[in-house]
Amino acid sequence: MIEAFVLVVVRPGSEEKVYNALAKEGKIKEIYRVYGEYDIILRVEVENIHELDKFHDEVLRRVSNIEVTETLIASSFRG
Structure with missing residues (x-):
């Protein structure tokens, strides 16, 4: 299982429209509107890297109105 965080920049004024479109997607486990450089942050869970590629191509x-995305693949710290 891969967990990733996707940082999203949207066209100004379209935050709610993009939020509503993304909120329907099953691979997105959490979605937040945020202030700052990014407008929306997604927590995504997929089975493998191929599914993450597919999520980018077929969903995002x-x-x-999505202008920029940055995907961060989560890693766990084990000490």
Whole structure:
């Protein structure tokens, strides 16, 4: 299982529209509107890297008004 955080920048004024479009997607486990450089942060869970690629291609790239995304793949610290 891969957990990733996707930072999203949207076209100004379209935050609610993008939020609502993304909130329907099952792979997104959490979604937050935030202040700062990014407008929305997603926590995504997928089975493997291929599924993450597919999520980017079939979900994020098809939502209008998304201008920029940055994906951070989570890693656990074990000491």
